[in-house]
Amino acid sequence: MAFDPTSHPHRRFNPLVDEHVLVSPHRTKRPWLGQTEALQTVIPPEYDPTCYLCPGNVRSGGQKNPNYKHTFTFVNDFSAILSGPSPEAPPPPHPMLTVQPVHGACDVIIFHPHHNSTLPQLDLSDIERVINEWTRIYLERGAQDGIKYVQIFENKGSMMGCSNAHPHGQVWSLSEVPTIPAKELASLKRYSLGGHASPEAPRGPQGRPCLLCEYAHTEVNLGQKDGRVVLQNEHWVALVPWWAVWPFEILLVPFHRHITSLDCLTDAERKTLAKMLSQITTRYDNLFQCSFAYSMGIHQRPVPASGASEHGDEVAHLHIHFNPPLLRSATVKKFLVGFELMAEPQRDLTPEQAAERLRNCSNHHYLGSDITAQTK
Amino acid sequence: MAFDPTSHPHRRFNPLVDEHVLVSPHRTKRPWLGQTEALQTVIPPEYDPTCYLCPGNVRSGGQKNPNYKHTFTFVNDFSAILSGPSPEAPPPPHPMLTVQPVHGACDVIIFHPHHNSTLPQLDLSDIERVINEWTRIYLERGAQDGIKYVQIFENKGSMMGCSNAHPHGQVWSLSEVPTIPAKELASLKRYSLGGHASPEAPRGPQGRPCLLCEYAHTEVNLGQKDGRVVLQNEHWVALVPWWAVWPFEILLVPFHRHITSLDCLTDAERKTLAKMLSQITTRYDNLFQCSFAYSMGIHQRPVPASGASEHGDEVAHLHIHFNPPLLRSATVKKFLVGFELMAEPQRDLTPEQAAERLRNCSNHHYLGSDITAQTK
Ligand SMILES: [Zn+2]
Ligand SMILES: [Zn+2]
Numbered sequence: 001m002a003f004d005p006t007s008h009p010h011r012r013f014n015p016l017v018d019e020h021v022l023v024s025p026h027r028t029k030r031p032w033l034g035q036t037e038a039l040q041t042v043i044p045p046e047y048d049p050t051c052y053l054c055p056g057n058v059r060s061g062g063q064k065n066p067n068y069k070h071t072f073t074f075v076n077d078f079s080a081i082l083s084g085p086s087p088e089a090p091p092p093p094h095p096m097l098t099v100q101p102v103h104g105a106c107d108v109i110i111f112h113p114h115h116n117s118t119l120p121q122l123d124l125s126d127i128e129r130v131i132n133e134w135t136r137i138y139l140e141r142g143a144q145d146g147i148k149y150v151q152i153f154e155n156k157g158s159m160m161g162c163s164n165a166h167p168h169g170q171v172w173s174l175s176e177v178p179t180i181p182a183k184e185l186a187s188l189k190r191y192s193l194g195g196h197a198s199p200e201a202p203r204g205p206q207g208r209p210c211l212l213c214e215y216a217h218t219e220v221n222l223g224q225k226d227g228r229v230v231l232q233n234e235h236w237v238a239l240v241p242w243w244a245v246w247p248f249e250i251l252l253v254p255f256h257r258h259i260t261s262l263d264c265l266t267d268a269e270r271k272t273l274a275k276m277l278s279q280i281t282t283r284y285d286n287l288f289q290c291s292f293a294y295s296m297g298i299h300q301r302p303v304p305a306s307g308a309s310e311h312g313d314e315v316a317h318l319h320i321h322f323n324p325p326l327l328r329s330a331t332v333k334k335f336l337v338g339f340e341l342m343a344e345p346q347r348d349l350t351p352e353q354a355a356e357r358l359r360n361c362s363n364h365h366y367l368g369s370d371i372t373a374q375t376k
Numbered sequence: 377m378a379f380d381p382t383s384h385p386h387r388r389f390n391p392l393v394d395e396h397v398l399v400s401p402h403r404t405k406r407p408w409l410g411q412t413e414a415l416q417t418v419i420p421p422e423y424d425p426t427c428y429l430c431p432g433n434v435r436s437g438g439q440k441n442p443n444y445k446h447t448f449t450f451v452n453d454f455s456a457i458l459s460g461p462s463p464e465a466p467p468p469p470h471p472m473l474t475v476q477p478v479h480g481a482c483d484v485i486i487f488h489p490h491h492n493s494t495l496p497q498l499d500l501s502d503i504e505r506v507i508n509e510w511t512r513i514y515l516e517r518g519a520q521d522g523i524k525y526v527q528i529f530e531n532k533g534s535m536m537g538c539s540n541a542h543p544h545g546q547v548w549s550l551s552e553v554p555t556i557p558a559k560e561l562a563s564l565k566r567y568s569l570g571g572h573a574s575p576e577a578p579r580g581p582q583g584r585p586c587l588l589c590e591y592a593h594t595e596v597n598l599g600q601k602d603g604r605v606v607l608q609n610e611h612w613v614a615l616v617p618w619w620a621v622w623p624f625e626i627l628l629v630p631f632h633r634h635i636t637s638l639d640c641l642t643d644a645e646r647k648t649l650a651k652m653l654s655q656i657t658t659r660y661d662n663l664f665q666c667s668f669a670y671s672m673g674i675h676q677r678p679v680p681a682s683g684a685s686e687h688g689d690e691v692a693h694l695h696i697h698f699n700p701p702l703l704r705s706a707t708v709k710k711f712l713v714g715f716e717l718m719a720e721p722q723r724d725l726t727p728e729q730a731a732e733r734l735r736n737c738s739n740h741h742y743l744g745s746d747i748t749a750q751t752k
Contacts, residue, residue, distance in 0.1 A: 001463045002463055002466070003462065003463040003464060003465045003466060003475070003477055004463075005465075005475055008458075008462060008463065008477060009456065009457050009458055009462070009477070009478045009479070010462075010465070010475045010476055010477050010478055011475070011476040011478055011552060012474075012475060012476070013472075013474065013476070015472060019555045020476075020552075020554070020555050022456065022457075022478065022550075022554070024456040024457065026458070027454055027455075027456055078403055079403075080385065080398065080400040080403055080715070080722055080724075081385050081398075081400065082384075082385055082402070086379065086384060086385070086386075087377045087378055087379040087380075087384065088379060089379045089381075089386070090378070090379060093594075093598065094572070094574075094594045095572050096389075096391060096572070096590070096591055096594065096618065097594070097618055098388075098389065099379070099381055099386045099387070099388060100386055100387040100388070100389070100396075101379055101384060101385070101386050102385045102386055102387050102398065103385070149719075151715060151718060151719045153714050153715060153718050153719075154714075155713050155714040160711060160713045160714070161711025161713050161714075162713075170714065170715070172715050172719070174398075176387060176396075178396065178398070178715075178719035178720035179395045179396050179719070179720040179721075180718060180719050180720060181718075181719060196470070196471050196472075198470075214472070215472055218469075218470045218472065218473070222469065242472065242473055295713045295714050295717045295718065297714070297715075297717065297718025297719070299718070321717075321718060323717050334537075335536060335537025336712075337531050337536045337537050337538075337671045338529050338530075338531040338536070338537075338546065338671050338673075339456070339527060339529060339546070339548050339554075341671045341673065341697075341699050342527060342529050342556060342557075342671065342673025342675070342697060343525075343527045343529075343548070343554035343555070343556050343557060343673070344554035344555040344556060345555075346456055348456075
């Protein structure tokens with residue numbers, strides 16, 4: 001009997017974070033008996049007088065939002081991290097009980113004045129404005145005293161604990177590099193010192209191998225037919241990674257050259273990124289004909305080269321993770337529990353099957369609209 | 377200004393898995409605007425004719441359950457891992473695309489014939505029977521050909537994706553050591569070679585330092601008043617670990633001697649473990665007066681000393697993790713999303729505050745019952 005990755009249980013390795021995922025492809029026909037989520041059928045209005053993110057409304061901290069026309073950024077009224085400097089921690093009673101004071105800032109970035117315009121419903125020019133604002137905050141926060149890391153992310157959907165439907169993202173800047181990006185950076189450094197490099201693939205700094213240049217190049221060249229690529233354009237490829245944990249997880253990465261961070265994008269690369277973000281989120285909505293929930297996060301150089309950037313950080317390769325919880329319909333989500341919390345993430349649907357499903361979705365939003373039809 | 381861990385943001389280190397958690401204690405007063413869960417108010421019957429786990433009923437695979445009187449174990453009808461040997465994988469098209477075939481087994485263990493008797497509602501003698509059954513499966517599966525790891529766990533509550541209210545757990549045995557236990561084992565090995573050891577703390581094999589002997593000893597000796605200990609008895613301590621991610625996470629660990637695995641427990645230690653499991657789950661139910669959801673998992677020596685056990689595995693120190701999702705009431709759960717998925721887990725409530733809340737709960741179940749009142 002020959003090994004068949006579409007029917008035999010196996011593990012795949014995630015070289016970015018040095019972890020495995022268990023794949024059980026024979027199990028996709030298992031009946032679903034578990035909890036289902038409420039279907040959100042009400043389309044929100046363009047302006048919601050009770051929304052603390054809509055233009056002109058008052059936030060819980062008491063401040064009034066301006067009548068902003070495009071993006072609007074403010075400091076979170078309930079920031080998880082506060083501005084520094086932090087007082088020094090006292091000596092611990094035991095080395096295992098050491099505290100590490102952290103300072104920084106939590107910013108909220110509203111994508112658009114319209115309460116009901118999520119990323120897939122925005123014009124490409126508006127998405128470009130969001131990218132420009134991410135870049136501005138990355139440069140500004142990343143240059144501040146003691147800031148060692150800037151994490152840009154978006155939580156979309158109540159299923160992801162997002163408390164407000166008004167399209168917005170967050171930027172948390174802090175005085176330490178957090179666990180996951182630190183692991184990724186360590187992996188990229190290790191790879192640069194001895195990883196496999198295909199002759200035709202782009203390289204990282206000093207002509208060294210780059211894990212993500214190499215991986216993206218490999219996936220693009222394996223061909224789309226039964227691979228993991230969902231979409232690609234001149235500069236970017238969106239794929240369901242070999243090691244995906246979430247059913248319809250997507251990794252979006254530039255594949256023609258090593259790009260450390262948002263501030264290094266050319267105008268053309270920014271434009272094609274906007275298009276990619278629009279098309280990925282549109283396909284996500286189309287997959288189950290719903291406003292698709294996800295956590296999206298940008299990993300790049302911890303801070304810009306001009307900030308408290310460390311030697312070696314230029315091995316970072318800009319990429320965007322989309323982790324969506326939905327599994328088989330608009331109301332059935334994946335639970336990361338039990339074996340997955342105690343031992344190792346596990347999936348039934350293979351990344352190749354997920355990529356095929358997403359490849360078969362349209363770039364035109366299922367709700368239609370003249371705007372989206374014209375600009376994509 | 378002096379650093380105050382109850383009001384200043386900081387990070388804590390988890391030495392078991394080599395990761396940090398971000399603690400934002402100033403933020404516990406943040407209003408909750410997010411999704412809430414449905415409150416389960418119907419108390420299930422003692423026997424449910426539609427339940428595939430109740431005695432005498434037919435499972436989805438077509439088999440009929442016997443009229444079992446205590447525990448009952450069977451192979452999962454939709455196992456994520458299948459029996460071996462697996463066929464060998466073909467050579468990968470790229471080193472990053474290597475598959476690792478996995479074989480093993482997924483067992484389901486029903487705790488009790490009563491459809492509505494969760495752990496806190498069982499007699500201590502019935503909980504002991506569950507422990508004995510866990511031990512039996514660990515010894516049996518762990519001795520099978522090619523099995524390198526046995527993971528015992530329980531998913532409780534629909535909030536944890538559990539599709540059946542009938543109290544049961546699972547045991548997944550496989551031909552590789554999964555990511556998280558492999559990390560813990562590596563940490564325990566590292567610690568044994570150079571970790572801090574208090575003069576009075578128990579030691580691991582060859583008199584070497586043991587991370588968990590040392591940690592449990594330290595917590596017990598810091599005293600309960602404003603520490604992290606929830607409960608302790610002759611052999612076991614239950615505490616909210618310094619590095620807890622889940623709001624009311626508990627680590628249950630033997631603190632008087634180094635115990636590698638369930639099969640090494642004395643009769644007395646098994647009896648006090650049953651009592652601990654009863655008291656922890658009772659306090660959990662009492663905390664928000666609901667059937668408290670959690671994922672529970674047992675970490676121990678990957679397989680018994682008699683199985684395919686590797687040299688050095690005796691550094692493993694038996695412990696049980698409880699990861700419950702509830703945050704501030706029976707209907708508000710914690711979401712691990714956004715920053716936590718992309719960067720690092722984060723919590724508002726401190727482990728010390730959580731421990732205090734759990735210390736203040738009663739050992740008598742809020743639903744009452746002569747049985748629970750008599751035996752605890
Ligand atoms: Zn990344
Ligand atoms: Zn453990």
